[in-house]
Every structure is written in structure tokens, then in C-alpha cells.
Amino acid sequence: MRVAVLGCGVVGTEVVRLLTTQASDLAARVGASLELVGIAVRDTSIERDPVVDRALLTEDAEGLVERADVVVEVMGGIEPARTLLLRAIEHGAAVVTANKALLAQDGPTLYAAADAAGVDLYFEAAVAGAIPIVRPVRESLVGDRVQRVLGIVNGTTNYVLDKMSTEGLDLDAAVKEAQALGYAEADPTADVEGYDAAAKAAILASLAFHTRVSIDDVDREGISGITADDVVWAERTGYAIKLLAIAERSDQGVQVRVHPALVPLTHPLAGVRGAYNAVFVEAEAAGELMFYGRGAGGAPTASAVLGDVVSVARHRVLGGKGPVESSYAALPVLPASAARTRYQVRIDVDDRPGVLATVAAVFATHGVSIEAMRQAPAPLGPDGVGFARLILTTHQASEEALSATVAAVADLDAVRRVISVLRVEGA
Amino acid sequence: MRVAVLGCGVVGTEVVRLLTTQASDLAARVGASLELVGIAVRDTSIERDPVVDRALLTEDAEGLVERADVVVEVMGGIEPARTLLLRAIEHGAAVVTANKALLAQDGPTLYAAADAAGVDLYFEAAVAGAIPIVRPVRESLVGDRVQRVLGIVNGTTNYVLDKMSTEGLDLDAAVKEAQALGYAEADPTADVEGYDAAAKAAILASLAFHTRVSIDDVDREGISGITADDVVWAERTGYAIKLLAIAERSDQGVQVRVHPALVPLTHPLAGVRGAYNAVFVEAEAAGELMFYGRGAGGAPTASAVLGDVVSVARHRVLGGKGPVESSYAALPVLPASAARTRYQVRIDVDDRPGVLATVAAVFATHGVSIEAMRQAPAPLGPDGVGFARLILTTHQASEEALSATVAAVADLDAVRRVISVLRVEGA
Numbered sequence: 001m002r003v004a005v006l007g008c009g010v011v012g013t014e015v016v017r018l019l020t021t022q023a024s025d026l027a028a029r030v031g032a033s034l035e036l037v038g039i040a041v042r043d044t045s046i047e048r049d050p051v052v053d054r055a056l057l058t059e060d061a062e063g064l065v066e067r068a069d070v071v072v073e074v075m076g077g078i079e080p081a082r083t084l085l086l087r088a089i090e091h092g093a094a095v096v097t098a099n100k101a102l103l104a105q106d107g108p109t110l111y112a113a114a115d116a117a118g119v120d121l122y123f124e125a126a127v128a129g130a131i132p133i134v135r136p137v138r139e140s141l142v143g144d145r146v147q148r149v150l151g152i153v154n155g156t157t158n159y160v161l162d163k164m165s166t167e168g169l170d171l172d173a174a175v176k177e178a179q180a181l182g183y184a185e186a187d188p189t190a191d192v193e194g195y196d197a198a199a200k201a202a203i204l205a206s207l208a209f210h211t212r213v214s215i216d217d218v219d220r221e222g223i224s225g226i227t228a229d230d231v232v233w234a235e236r237t238g239y240a241i242k243l244l245a246i247a248e249r250s251d252q253g254v255q256v257r258v259h260p261a262l263v264p265l266t267h268p269l270a271g272v273r274g275a276y277n278a279v280f281v282e283a284e285a286a287g288e289l290m291f292y293g294r295g296a297g298g299a300p301t302a303s304a305v306l307g308d309v310v311s312v313a314r315h316r317v318l319g320g321k322g323p324v325e326s327s328y329a330a331l332p333v334l335p336a337s338a339a340r341t342r343y344q345v346r347i348d349v350d351d352r353p354g355v356l357a358t359v360a361a362v363f364a365t366h367g368v369s370i371e372a373m374r375q376a377p378a379p380l381g382p383d384g385v386g387f388a389r390l391i392l393t394t395h396q397a398s399e400e401a402l403s404a405t406v407a408a409v410a411d412l413d414a415v416r417r418v419i420s421v422l423r424v425e426g427a
Numbered sequence: 428m429r430v431a432v433l434g435c436g437v438v439g440t441e442v443v444r445l446l447t448t449q450a451s452d453l454a455a456r457v458g459a460s461l462e463l464v465g466i467a468v469r470d471t472s473i474e475r476d477p478v479v480d481r482a483l484l485t486e487d488a489e490g491l492v493e494r495a496d497v498v499v500e501v502m503g504g505i506e507p508a509r510t511l512l513l514r515a516i517e518h519g520a521a522v523v524t525a526n527k528a529l530l531a532q533d534g535p536t537l538y539a540a541a542d543a544a545g546v547d548l549y550f551e552a553a554v555a556g557a558i559p560i561v562r563p564v565r566e567s568l569v570g571d572r573v574q575r576v577l578g579i580v581n582g583t584t585n586y587v588l589d590k591m592s593t594e595g596l597d598l599d600a601a602v603k604e605a606q607a608l609g610y611a612e613a614d615p616t617a618d619v620e621g622y623d624a625a626a627k628a629a630i631l632a633s634l635a636f637h638t639r640v641s642i643d644d645v646d647r648e649g650i651s652g653i654t655a656d657d658v659v660w661a662e663r664t665g666y667a668i669k670l671l672a673i674a675e676r677s678d679q680g681v682q683v684r685v686h687p688a689l690v691p692l693t694h695p696l697a698g699v700r701g702a703y704n705a706v707f708v709e710a711e712a713a714g715e716l717m718f719y720g721r722g723a724g725g726a727p728t729a730s731a732v733l734g735d736v737v738s739v740a741r742h743r744v745l746g747g748k749g750p751v752e753s754s755y756a757a758l759p760v761l762p763a764s765a766a767r768t769r770y771q772v773r774i775d776v777d778d779r780p781g782v783l784a785t786v787a788a789v790f791a792t793h794g795v796s797i798e799a800m801r802q803a804p805a806p807l808g809p810d811g812v813g814f815a816r817l818i819l820t821t822h823q824a825s826e827e828a829l830s831a832t833v834a835a836v837a838d839l840d841a842v843r844r845v846i847s848v849l850r851v852e853g854a
């Protein structure tokens with residue numbers, strides 16, 4: 001069984017390491033030996049990990065995919081990955097990819113090509129690294145009806161938020177620390193602004209609901225608006241702030257979004273620390289499930305890739321084929337405004353009688369029901385005058401109603417400032 | 428596609444409900460409609476849930492399995508389940524079973540029969556109910572090297588230990604509460620004494636290490652020796668007590684055991700509450716993974732069963748076959764005495780100078796290294812004389828060395844009583 005690897009970065013190197021060091025175990029599990037026939041790179045001349053046999057390196061990726069039975073794509077990015085995978089499929093190779101961006105943007109094209117060629121397209125590593133989540137959702141839960149997926153699927157932002165919480169850092173300092181440890185890129189935009197999480201949300205939603213969701217369908221908000229103060233107050237009120245990828249199904253369709261949210265400290269997702277990932281799934285019969293582990297990194301991602309390689313290679317040996325795209329449900333994708341969530345609103349108000357009632361009245365007028373209201377001692381304002389900090393938690397409300405409420409509250413004379421508006425999820 | 432269900436208890440009823448109410452979704456996912464052709468029961472005359480079409484009930488299980496393409500076994504017990512499954516396989520049906528006892532005792536016979544007949548044998552529901560763990564271990568982690576599995580795989584005992592912790596109940600009272608809620612059987616032996624967990628441990632170990640482990644290979648100790656006092660002291664020293672199923676691989680072979688253990692409160696398994704299950708997996712490349720969800724109950728177990736039904740039915744439609752038994756590694760199964768773990772030992776000693784040093788010397792003599800030692804205030808002894816309570820936590824030690832140490836400590840004049848010896852896991 002000839003295996004080609006496209007890309008030899010952190011993940012590619014670990015894929016090569018596993019293929020090399022575990023060759024005899026892999027052969028026993030597949031029923032045939034896996035021969036690494038080439039590793040496509042942009043530049044064969046640069047220094048590599050000693051596990052990488054330099055004789056296997058090639059800059060001719062197009063030629064390589066034509067000589068393989070299984071093509072592993074761990075180069076990332078849209079092109080040339082897309083063209084190479086389509087070419088591999090045309091040549092009858094099974095493909096394994098970790099490329100979330102490509103799948104979230106153009107998955108159906110790849111699915112259709114693989115289906116037409118009768119080859120496998122596997123991508124466990126594209127969502128949440130080492131955590132088996134694609135296979136469980138595509139296969140284990142296929143007899144159930146998934147209602148909701150809540151995921152911490154970006155380790156960088158989880159690390160950043162965790163540092164803000166445990167060490168009181170502000171966002172910039174925490175991002176710098178993540179960069180120093182290699183958790184964040186030099187340009188952290190894709191992580192911090194939620195693009196990476198949005199790609200994974202689109203893939204998970206497509207699988208969970210048997211429908212097509214592309215990254216363009218995902219409402220996205222990153223963590224760049226989160227302050228150290230938000231994190232402190234979240235904890236004081238019993239929550240952790242997490243960047244969540246959320247996919248929900250209702251009678252009207254599916255709604256998919258990425259945003260920071262308050263998660264109750266008692267919820268299993270609140271305990272997910274550091275660069276770990278976790279995906280929480282609610283299904284009609286199964287109830288609540290959670291999948292937890294390392295969402296990134298060379299070796300963890302390579303583990304997921306190799307699991308797929310063994311699966312597709314087994315199909316070549318024993319016959320059969322893995323699941324194809326399941327998009328029969330063809331559900332409408334709803335805008336973020338269709339989502340009803342709970343909110344926590346923090347505002348600074350004048351510290352005098354009657355203010356609380358006035359604020360509550362504005363919420364009532366807009367039909368937003370308050371679940372809890374708490375008045376907390378606050379430091380003196382910039383003008384040296386005492387003020388009070390109100391923390392209001394609402395019942396489920398539409399984004400529209402909540403925005404109108406907040407705008408009206410901000411206009412009140414007694415309100416100095418709306419500090420933050422955050423969604424509450426998982427409660 | 429003709430589906431037969433053997434057994435119509437809590438799980439069987441929910442399997443029938445899903446097959447009936449989700450028929451159109453299931454047909455779309457399989458690519459063929461699933462027709463429920465019969466439900467084998469012991470007594471067709473008793474009252475059933477209205478979802479069960481009485482016309483499908485039959486007491487002729489042997490006849491039923493001969494008319495099905497997919498046989499779902501949710502009756503439990505060794506016989507007649509074993510004979511019926513073998514007959515179904517002989518007749519060319521794919522089989523899906525939730526029967527952990529049967530698989531842990533006689534899995535290889537079923538595997539061999541299914542392999543010879545070229546049919547699928549799936550059993551996701553046999554371990555940890557709704558939690559996808561069989562498929563992830565058999566397929567997602569197949570390119571990796573699993574080193575250790577730590578599982579809370581019995582919801583009844585987890586509920587009991589949780590109640591002892593949160594409500595200060597003693598074991599008997601907590602078991603009675605579990606019985607009242609339907610979490611524990613009238614005879615709770617299989618759960619409380621760890622037999623159920625041992626069956627699951629055997630199955631998980633076989634899958635994770637590509638070797639054969641039967642329930643007879645599992646060292647088993649239940650929770651009947653755990654006192655309310657043990658639970659209180661565990662928490663005071665930073666641990667939760669959990670009944671763990673543990674499978675470990677070393678250079679010498681595999682060691683599989685079930686026993687109560689102290690788990691650090693910071694470990695993800697410590698937060699698994701109530702009747703929930705969780706399986707923690709350590710793999711060489713993937714690192715730490717955890718799978719969490721409902722480990723029992725009709726609907727959750729039925730979700731896992733239906734996932735398998737769709738998988739095996741798809742193979743009938745699209746061709747192919749799921750994984751067969753992988754036992755090529757043929758590893759020796761090591762006795763419990765081969766396991767090296769950390770221990771926490773609590774003893775009551777005379778409250779006078781020098782005792783602590785004497786006790787420590789006994790540990791040193793036996794080569795058991797102490798990691799932490801703590802002296803706690805204790806109530807007056809039965810004789811009204813003051814004593815001190817020592818809590819010692821060791822580094823990794825063999826069971827043999829630890830037992831010899833404890834015996835020698837118990838013989839010291841200054842030692843009144845060895846209160847408890849518990850293993851520490853997950854640290």
C-alpha cells in the first residue's frame with residue numbers, strides 16, 4: 001500500500017514518524033504494509049527532523065499523488081491542496097486530510113469527486129486534532145438525532161482565556177505568552193478572531209445535521225473584545241468565558257455560530273483548561289456527551305491522521321468504503337438573529353434608589369425576561385463619585401430584542417456605561 | 428433490510444422506538460429502509476410500551492433470527508443470547524449486541540464465527556452505554572499506541588460514591604437510594620462488586636491493545652469496603668473516590684483491573700458526577716483523551732445500538748465490512764501484583780513523639796518511598812485517649828511491597844489501627 005504525504009511541517013513530520021516507527025503494528029492492523037513513497041515539500045533543501053528520509057522528499061507533489069494508493073494532505077491552505085486532492089481522487093487514491101479550511105469552504109466538491117471515483121475521503125484530524133469527533137458524529141451517532149453541538153475547538157483561544165483567568169493577564173499579554181509557547185501564530189488573527197473555530201463549526205454542523213453548512217454560513221465573533229475585567233466578573237458570577245463553536249437544530253433549520261460565551265462553572269466545558277479542546281454534543285436519545293483531548297500539535301494531529309490512514313487502507317485490503325457525504329436533510333441555515341440565548345449584561349449605574357427598578361422596566365418593555373439581577377460593589381468612578389455595578393442575567397431572548405434593550409438602557413440618565421454584553425451557553 | 432430485535436426490556440423498547448419514529452431519517456442514512464420484522468420476548472402476553480407493535484412480538488427467537496439481515500441482541504445474559512447470535516451469524520445476518528457479559532466471557536468465539544461467515548459484529552453499546560468508545564478505540568486510535576485506559580464504566584457505583592460524597596451517606600443508604608431511582612438492581616452485586624466494570628474492562632483492554640483479555644483475566648475489587656469516612660478523608664486530601672476500570676500496557680504485557688481508587692480532584696475523571704460514565708485514554712501520539720456521557724439507560728444505550736445498526740446496514744447496501752477482531756499482539760496478561768501504583772494509607776497512631784519516624788522507617792525498610800505524609804487531628808479513640816491520624820501517600824510501589832509494609836506497620840506497638848489502604852490513580 002503506497003502512501004504519499006503532502007506537507008512536512010509539524011504535523012507531516014509526526015505522520016512520517018508514526019508511519020516509520022510503528023510500521024509493523026500498522027501492517028498488522030491494516031493487513032498490508034504501508035510503504036511511504038514520498039513526501040511533497042516546497043523546498044527539499046531545508047533542514048528536517050532526522051526521522052524524515054531525505055530521499056523521499058520531492059517538490060513534485062503532482063507527480064507524487066499519481067503514484068500513491070493513499071494520499072495524506074497535511075499542508076493546509078486552499079491551494080494547491082485542493083487541486084492536489086482532486087488529482088489524487090481522480091487517480092483513484094483514497095485521501096486523508098487535516099485541512100479544515102478547505103473542507104469548510106469547498107467540502108462538497110471534494111465529497112462529490114470522491115464519491116464519483118468511489119474512493120474514501122477521511123478528515124478526522126480537521127476538527128479538534130486528536131479527539132475522535134468526526135467518526136463518532138458521522139458513525140456512532142448516526143442512529144440518533146443530534147440537537148446541539150457546543151465545542152471548544154480552538155486551543156489557542158482556550159489557552160489565552162485560561163491564562164487571563166488563572167493569571168489575571170489581559171488579552172494582549174496572554175496572546176504573547178501563547179506565541180512564546182508556540183500555541184499561537186505570529187499573526188494570531190485566524191485563532192483570535194474565530195476563523196479557525198468557524199471552519200470547524202461548519203464541518204461539525206454539516207456532519208451532525210446531515211446538511212451542508214459552509215464557513216460563510218457561520219456567524220463569527222472572536223475574543224478580541226474580551227477584557228481581563230470580563231473574565232474576573234464571569235468567575236465572580238459563576239461562569240468561565242470560553243470561545244464556543246455552536247451548531248443548533250430547530251424546527252426551522254440550523255444555526256451555526258462562533259462567539260465567546262459564559263459557561264457555568266458546573267458545566268463540563270468550563271473545566272477544559274489550557275490548550276485542550278472539547279466538544280459537547282446533545283442528542284435526543286444519547287443525551288449529553290463530551291469528547292475531550294488535545295486539539296492541536298504535531299503528534300496528536302498525526303494520531304488522528306493515522307487512524308484515518310489505517311481505516312482507508314483497510315478498505316483497500318478488505319473491500320468496502322467509509323461513509324460518503326450525508327446531506328439529505330438539506331436544512332435551511334438560519335441567521336444569528338434566529339438564535340435565542342441567555343445573556344449577561346453588566347452596566348455601571350448611579351448609586352441611588354430607584355435605578356434598579358428603572359433598568360428592570362426597560363428590560364420588561366422590550367420583552368426580555370430577567371432571570372437574575374445582582375448589584376455588586378464597584379470602585380469609585382473616574383469622576384470620584386460612587387456608582388453601582390449591575391449584573392443582569394436574562395432568560396432566553398432574541399438578539400434583536402436584547403440589542404434594543406441594551407440600546408435603551410444605555411440611554412437612561414442613571415446609566416453611566418454598558419460594560420459588556422455576553423451570551424450565556426450550556427446552562 | 429430486515430431487522431430483528433432480541434429482547435424488549437428497557438433498552439429493547441427504546442431500540443424499537445428509534446427504529447419506528449426515526450424510520451425515514453434512518454432510511455436516508457442507510458440508503459435502504461429498515462424493516463422491523465420481529466421482536467423476540469419470553470412472554471408475548473405481558474403489557475408493553477405502546478410503541479411496541481404487539482403483532483411483531485414472538486416467543487420464537489430461533490425462528491426470528493433466521494429471517495433477518497440484522498439481528499440486534501439486547502436481552503443480556505450468556506444463554507440463550509450466545510446461541511441465538513451464533514445462529515444469526517450462521518444464517519448470514521449482521522449482529523449488533525449490547526451484551527458485555529457475553530463478549531467479555533466468550534468474545535473470540537463470536538468474532539471467529541462472524542469472521543468465518545463474513546458478517547459484521549458490532550457492540551458499541553456494550554461499553555459505557557451511549558458514549559462512543561468502542562468505535563474510537565477500534566478505529567480512530569488504530570494508528571496510535573494506547574498506553575493506558577482509565578474508565579468510570581459503571582454508573583451505579585459512580586452514583587453511589589457521588590451520593591456518599593455529596594450527602595455524606597454510608598454505602599448501604601446510597602445503594603438504597605440508587606435502587607429507589609432505578610439505577611441499581613434489587614441485587615446490586617454485579618455493580619457494587621465490580622463484575623459489570625470488569626466485563627467492560629476486558630472488552631476495552633482487548634480493543635486498545637490488540638490482544639485477548641477475558642473477564643477472568645481481570646483483577647476485581649468492588650466498592651463494598653468503602654466507608655463514608657474514606658470518602659470524607661479522600662476529599663480532605665484532594666481526591667475523589669471512583670471505581671475505576673484500568674487497563675495498562677507495559678513492556679511485559681497488559682494488566683487489567685477494577686478497583687476503587689483515589690483520583691485527584693484536578694483530574695477530569697474526578698468531575699464525573701452521578702450516573703455518568705467516562706473513559707480516559709492515554710495514547711502515545713494522541714496524548715490524553717476523555718469520552719464522557721450516559722453509560723446506561725434505555726434511550727442512551729439504544730442510541731449506541733442504532734449507530735451500529737446503521738453502520739452494519741450500510742455495509743449491506745454499499746459493500747464492505749467493519750473491523751474484525753484484532754488480537755495479533757497476543758500480549759501476556761499480567762497479574763495484579765505486576766501493577767505498580769501509588770497508595771494512600773491512613774492509620775491511627777498513639778499521639779506521642781517519635782511515632783511518625785518509626786512508621787516512616789518501616790516504609791523505608793520495605794523500599795516503599797513516601798511522597799507525602801500528613802498528620803491530622805482525630806477524635807478521641809474508643810478508650811478516650813488521644814491519638815493521631817496519619818495519612819501517607821506513597822510513590823509508585825508494587826502491591827507486594829505495599830502489603831508487606833502495611834502488615835509491618837500494623838504490628839507496631841504505637842499503631843492502633845490501619846484504617847484504609849487505597850490506590851491513587853490518574854496522578
